[in-house]
Amino acid sequence: MLALLVMTPSDLAELIAQTAKQVAADHNLEADRIGDKVTVERPRNPEHGDYATNVALVHAKQLGVSPRDFATWLVVALEKTSAIDTADVxxxxxxxxxxxxxxxGQIAANVLAQGEKYGSNNRYSDQKVNLEFVSANPTGPIHLGGTRWAAVGDSLGRILSFSGAAVTREYYFNDHGNQINNFVxxxxxAAHGKPxxxxxxxxxxxxxxxxxxxAEQPEITSLPDEQQREAFxxxxxxxxxxxxxRTLHQFGTDFDVFFHENSLFESGAVDEVIATLKANEKLYNADGAWWLRSTDYGDDKDRVVLKSNGEAAYIAGDIAYVVNKFERGHTLCIYxxxxxxxxxxxxxxxxxxALGYDPQQVEVLIGQMVNLVKDGEIKKMSKRAGTVITLDDLVEAIGVDAARYALIRSSVDQSLDIDMDLWASQSNDNPVYYVQYAHARLCSLARRAAEAGVDVTAADYALATHEKEGDLIRTLGEFPQVVLAAAELREPHRIARYAEMLAGRFxxxxxxxxxxxxAGEEATPLHATRFALALATRQVLANALRLVGVTAPERM
Incomplete structure (x- = not known):
């Protein structure tokens, strides 16, 4: 069997799958029963090796042999591969x-060769993704819930782009309905000095x-009521x-499209989709209103689309918006x-x-509530917004980087309490400080290496035999899998948690x-090798921080 130069756990899994199939064929077993994907994990006990696989346990029964026999044959074959030092049952x-x-060690060499692209993949290269997030009503500053989506949504967009997708970041501008009327x-x-x-x-x-x-229009308060309302x-x-x-931009979150809800009504798109659904008999009339047969498609109840007074219900705009997204060529719409x-x-x-689209091309992610905690107590309201804590309040309290990282590092399925004292501190207890400090430490190391004349091209990865070297290298090798999982599961928090783990390993x-x-020593190939590992770590930390939209400082 030809040796495969192992670079990542994915490469090792591929080698094991290929070897297992060959072993099965060599013993006149049905090799096709072994799939292309096998499980490779890090053992909890480092004494058990770098990786472990259960491929023999999974496939032996269907092959008609005992798991230990198949594992023994597999071990013999794997040890013939130069990339593997030892294997045992x-x-x-x-x-x-x-x-x-x-x-x-080639993992580190691969990181240095790929640079900013290390960890990227082509999982979604055939997808045009519409990613809609924040979309808060323009009736007040963005509250903490919207701020969470500003951080997580922006990070998810970065991760999907890093995974090959063409991503449109979209903000749905709710400028239609009663909330806007209440705002006006x-x-x-306020302009008239009334309560x-x-x-x-x-x-x-x-x-x-x-x-x-x-101040801009002094005559505005003297206009007739309707003109005054339109002007305000x-x-x-x-x-x-x-x-x-402006607030979102300062927070590091920018959008490609700001879509106005009102345009769906003014353009006739809402009327058009209602007419289409009527013609397709996806709407039915009951009690003078028109209802969508949404229970036919998994909803818990049918939804009113056109009220009995002829006014479009809120969902009518949502339906027209779905059509608009697909008509713009998007193949996956994430809300x-x-x-x-x-x-x-x-x-x-x-x-x-109901409109003939694949419902699997529509995903809805739900984010839970966020609280700010100060001195062990939840802060109740913002001085400026009056009723809620805002993005501006959070940034003022702990800064942009800490705010983004704090919001991203936990699953959105969980409610989140942000301890302002912790996230404002400069200590290893502060996760973002811990990761950023590791990057800054690596930058300092690079400056000192240049002064010491350490040449990374002299690295010999066969010298990287120390336990902590191997642990660091294997962690570097896991980054592509972490990125892929974060993209597929829509979970940016995986990137942040990985960055903390990598910082700890470094x-x-x-x-x-x-x-x-x-001082006074000459640089050796071992120094060059360890410096190469450090440079690779700096690169991966920078890549991870970029995916969560947090800066990678060179000095702290």
């Missing part, structure tokens, strides 16, 4: 594997916007949305919505199916292995 048929140092009523009341109306918005920002509008609506929503865009939107999962997929390597020559 454990327990009922597990195979433990220790890689040859030079083959394992609040501005008018906030019922169901209105009472934050200090309302007074600021109203004051700014009157036009300028007020523009000013509020400009603030939202990132708040905790109170769980019902949208079924209704949006039902709408897509710090332990740094403490255990002399990387640079001591």
């Amino acid at each position: 454990a327990g009922p048929g597990f195979v433990n594997i220790t890689l040859a140092a030079d083959a394992q 009523d609040s501005l008018i009341a 906030t109306p019922e169901n209105g918005y009472g934050g200090a920002y309302i007074h600021d916007i109203a004051t700014a509008i009157v 609506r036009d300028r007020g929503t523009t000013m509020m949305f400009d603030h939202i865009k 990132m919505l708040g905790a109170d939107h769980h019902g949208y999962i079924a209704r949006l997929r039902a709408a897509a199916a 710090h332990r390597f740094y403490d255990s292995c002399q990387i640079l020559p001591k």
Whole structure:
């Protein structure tokens, strides 16, 4: 069998699959029963080797042999491969594997060769993804729930792009409906010095916007009621949305498209989709209203699309928006919505199916609530917004990098408490500081290596036999799999958690292995090898931080 130069766990899994098939064929067994994918894991006990596989346990029965016999044959074949130092059978048929140092070290060489592209993949190269997130109503500053999506959504967009997708980051601008009317009523009341109306918005920002509008247009408060409403609506929503865009940009989150909900009504798209659904008999009339047969497509109840008074229900705009997204050529539409939107999962997929689209091309991710904690107590409200904690409040308290990292590093399925004291601290207890410090430490190491004349091209990976060297290299090799899993599962927190693990492995390597020559010593190939591992670690940390939208400082 030809030796395969192992670089990552994926490469090892491929080698094991190929070898297992060959072993089966050599023993006149049905090799086709062994698939192309096998499981490769890191053993909990390092004494059991670098990796372990259960391929013999999984396939032996269907091959008609005992797991230990098949594992024994597999071990003999694997040890003929130069990339594998040792292999042995454990327990009922597990195979433990220790890689040859030079083959394992090629992971670091691969990182240095690929640079910023290391960890990327082509999983979604055939996909045009519409990623809609934040989409907060332009009636006030972005609250913490929207801030969570601003961080997580932006990171997911980066990860999907890194995985080959053509991603359109989209903000759905809700400029139609009662909430906008309440916002306008609040501005008018503030401009006239009146109390906030019922169901209105009472934050200090309302007074600021109203004051700014009157300063620009002194005659506005004297206009007839309808003209006054339109003037405050036009300028007020523009000013509020400009603030939202500016805040998001400062937070490191930018969008390709700002889609106006009102355009669906003004263009006739809502009327057109209602007519189409009527013609296709996907709508039925009951009690004077028109209902979508959404239960036919997995929803828990049918939905009113056209009310009995002839007014379009809120879902009508959502249905027209689904059509618009697919008509723009998107093959996957991902909606990132708040905790109170769980019902949208079924209704949006039902709408897509009723229109003839594949409902699997519509995904809805639901994010849970976020709280700010100060001195052990949850902060209740923002001084400026009046009712909620905002993105601006969070950034002011702990900074952009800490805010983004804190919001991204936990699954959105979980509610999140952000300890402001912890995330504002400069200590290893602060996860973002811990990771960024590792990167800065590596940059300092690179500067000192240049002064010491360490040449990375002199690296000999066969020398990387120290336990901490191997642990660090194997962690570097896991990054592509972490990225792929984060993309497929829509879980950016996997990248952040990996970065923390890699930083920890580097710090332990740094403490255990002399990387640079001591004063007066000449640089040796071992120094060059360890420096190469350090440079590879710096690159992977930088790649991971870029995927979560956090800076990789060179000095701290």
